[in-house]
Amino acid sequence: MEGRPLDEQELVEQARGGDARAYEVLVRRYQDLAFRTACVIAGGSADAEDAAQEGFVKAWYALPRFRAGSPFRPWLLTIVANEARNRRRSGRRQDDLALRVAEDRPSGDAAPSPEAAALATEQRRLLLAAMGRLGEHDRQVIACRYFLELSEAEMAAALGCRPGTVKSRLSRALDRLRAVLAEQGAAAAPTTLPGGDR
Amino acid sequence: MSRRELDLDRALADLAASLEFPPTPDLAAAVTARLDQDPVAARPARGRRWLGGLSGWRRLAVAGLAVALLAVAVLAASPGTREAVARRLGLRGIGVELGGPPPSTATTTSGGRLDLGLGERVTLEEARRRVSFPVLVPHTGGLERPDAVFVSEVVPPGGRVDLVWRARPGLPASGFTDAGLLITEFRGQTTPEFIKKVAVAGQVEFLEVDGEPAYWFSGEPHFFTYRDSAGTFREEQTRLAGNTLIWQRGELTLRLEGELSKEEALRIAESMR
Numbered sequence: 001m002e003g004r005p006l007d008e009q010e011l012v013e014q015a016r017g018g019d020a021r022a023y024e025v026l027v028r029r030y031q032d033l034a035f036r037t038a039c040v041i042a043g044g045s046a047d048a049e050d051a052a053q054e055g056f057v058k059a060w061y062a063l064p065r066f067r068a069g070s071p072f073r074p075w076l077l078t079i080v081a082n083e084a085r086n087r088r089r090s091g092r093r094q095d096d097l098a099l100r101v102a103e104d105r106p107s108g109d110a111a112p113s114p115e116a117a118a119l120a121t122e123q124r125r126l127l128l129a130a131m132g133r134l135g136e137h138d139r140q141v142i143a144c145r146y147f148l149e150l151s152e153a154e155m156a157a158a159l160g161c162r163p164g165t166v167k168s169r170l171s172r173a174l175d176r177l178r179a180v181l182a183e184q185g186a187a188a189a190p191t192t193l194p195g196g197d198r
Numbered sequence: 199m200s201r202r203e204l205d206l207d208r209a210l211a212d213l214a215a216s217l218e219f220p221p222t223p224d225l226a227a228a229v230t231a232r233l234d235q236d237p238v239a240a241r242p243a244r245g246r247r248w249l250g251g252l253s254g255w256r257r258l259a260v261a262g263l264a265v266a267l268l269a270v271a272v273l274a275a276s277p278g279t280r281e282a283v284a285r286r287l288g289l290r291g292i293g294v295e296l297g298g299p300p301p302s303t304a305t306t307t308s309g310g311r312l313d314l315g316l317g318e319r320v321t322l323e324e325a326r327r328r329v330s331f332p333v334l335v336p337h338t339g340g341l342e343r344p345d346a347v348f349v350s351e352v353v354p355p356g357g358r359v360d361l362v363w364r365a366r367p368g369l370p371a372s373g374f375t376d377a378g379l380l381i382t383e384f385r386g387q388t389t390p391e392f393i394k395k396v397a398v399a400g401q402v403e404f405l406e407v408d409g410e411p412a413y414w415f416s417g418e419p420h421f422f423t424y425r426d427s428a429g430t431f432r433e434e435q436t437r438l439a440g441n442t443l444i445w446q447r448g449e450l451t452l453r454l455e456g457e458l459s460k461e462e463a464l465r466i467a468e469s470m471r
Contacts, residue, residue, distance in 0.1 A: 020233050028226040035222040045220035056229040062411060065404065082409040086448030102216045124213045146210040147217055160408070174206060181206075 012072050016063045023063075027056050030073065033148070034080045037158050039099070040143040041084035051087050055080030074157035077150075081158040099147070101125050130180045138173035145170055317350035317360065325349040329357030331385050331450055338469035339368065341379070356385035370457040379456040379466075385449055403460070405443075407467045412445035414460050443467055 008029075014022035034055060038048035059079045066075055101124045131139050137159075144155045155170075156163040325347045326333045335342055344361035351357045361381040365371035369378030403414040443454045443463040452470065454463055 020230065023233070024226050024230045027229050031225040032222045035225065036219050039219055048220070049223050049225075053223075053225055053228050053232075056225060057232055058410070060229070060233060065411070078409040083448065100218050101213070102218050120212075121216070123209075124216055127209055127213050128217075142210065146214045147219075149214075178206060 008072060009069065012063075012066065013068065015060070016066060016068070020060075023060055026072070030076060031056075033073070034076065036148055037077055037144070037150075038080055038084040040140055040148065041081050041158065042088045047087040048084065051083035052080055055083040058083070071153070074151075074153045077154055077157040078160075081160060085160065099128065101128055126184060127181070130177060130184060133180050134173065134176055137169070138176050141166070141169045141173045142177065317348040317358070320347055320349050322347050322361075325359045329359055331356060331383070333359050333361075333383060334447065334450070334452070334470040335361065336381070336466045336469045337471060338465055341466065341469075344381075354384050358382065358384035368462075377456075379454070379458070381455075381466075381470075382453040383450055385451070405445075405460075405464065407443075407445040407464065408447065410446045412443060412464075412467070414463070415442040415444070416460070 008026075011022045011026050015026060031052065034052040035048055038051040038055070039045060042048045042051050055076070059076055062079065066072075101121060131142060134142070140159060141155065144150045144158050148158075150158060152166045153163050155166045159166070159169070161169065320328070322333070322335070322344060328349050328351055335344065341363060345364045346362040348360040348362070349357060350360075359382070361383075362377050363369060363379040365378030371378055403416075405412040405414050441456065441458055441460070441463065443460075445452055445467060447470070452467070454467055456463070458466075
């Protein structure tokens with residue numbers, strides 16, 4: 001996550017006062033976060049776009065009720081995630097996260113041989129596929145933590161749960177992911193993944 | 199075990215680094231364009247000048263008043279509107295007026311005593327077939343099956359469903375009928391609008407249901423206006439003359455009426471799915 005520029009509170013305050021240009025700056029700053037969070041919750045990118053846009057519009061109208069000085073991100077995520085959930089509830093259900101693994105990304109450490117790179121890509125695909133076999137809530141909590149890198153408060157906002165329950169939800173979801181991986185067999189075992197501790 | 203935990207943690211972080219989300223659309227432009235189209239939202243410069251001394255909240259309230267007065271003019275034929283405007287807040291989809299006597303047509307009881315003049319009586323399944331939105335029901339307190347269901351397909355566009363529960367322990371009868379709880383669902387405006395609320399101060403509270411705005415009206419009977427999915431301003435009165443909770447769920451507008459406490463109403467509202 002990027003450090004928060006100092007003027008976020010000022011922007012929020014100006015937007016609260018009715019300054020649509022200040023709000024546009026805020027939207028630009030958080031549109032990636034909002035859209036990706038909506039992707040994770042709604043499943044499909046069309047629904048996510050719709051949800052994120054609607055969320056930003058609703059947030060504008062709700063700004064008068066925003067408590068000055070409180071963090072903006074969780075507040076925004078609550079509204080966007082709620083829109084995304086409504087679309088998932090009523091619309092076509094998509095059971096993947098609409099995400100894909102990039103082909104050619106090096107894993108980070110030493111430059112891998114082409115064979116190792118291909119293997120790493122395949123293993124990432126297997127891990128993503130294993131996540132796809134989890135229930136909706138498990139998938140979402142893992143994605144919020146690892147793919148969106150949300151804080152606990154932000155995860156609670158996105159998932160619509162109490163902050164105190166985030167940790168245990170994540171831990172249960174990881175247990176189930178581990179079980180799915182074990183079922184998939186040794187080829188997908190996390191110890192063989194790049195960077196795995198030996 | 200702890201090594202495996204670490205490994206999965208690393209593997210997920212590694213996956214995250216090579217994951218591709220769909221490209222983010224230009225939401226800032228889209229959102230700004232939508233706000234620009236809304237005459238009430240696009241008022242910052244003027245709002246500054248003549249409302250500069252007020253907080254954002256009050257500024258919105260006062261800015262909305264002009265629109266409120268217009269709405270009242272439209273509704274001037276109704277007896278309840280005359281003294282109704284005390285304040286107005288910009289919120290999505292609903293206009294509400296409190297105060298003044300309820301219109302004389304309130305609580306018509308033409309048929310059975312659960313018939314509140316609500317349209318055609320059907321089964322829940324039938325109602326679900328006939329409207330264009332998913333009909334939600336409470337999942338608490340044995341309220342999963344309404345005692346009566348009414349559907350109206352004509353007004354507003356997209357249809358409207360009224361769910362009625364007979365009075366029972368925990369659901370006191372309203373003063374007029376045997377009904378203890380009425381929930382109405384219809385599609386509100388699909389593009390967000392500055393939704394209008396006109397209320398006499400002191401009888402309305404602003405709440406949230408699932409993170410979306412909600413309004414709690416207590417005390418005397420009221421009627422309200424809303425914008426339907428075609429953008430038409432419509433007028434409605436409450437039926438049970440009890441307390442009322444109105445909230446949004448996505449594009450749905452929901453209204454819950456009964457002699458319930460705020461906490462009971464919120465519990466029911468939050469259980470709707």
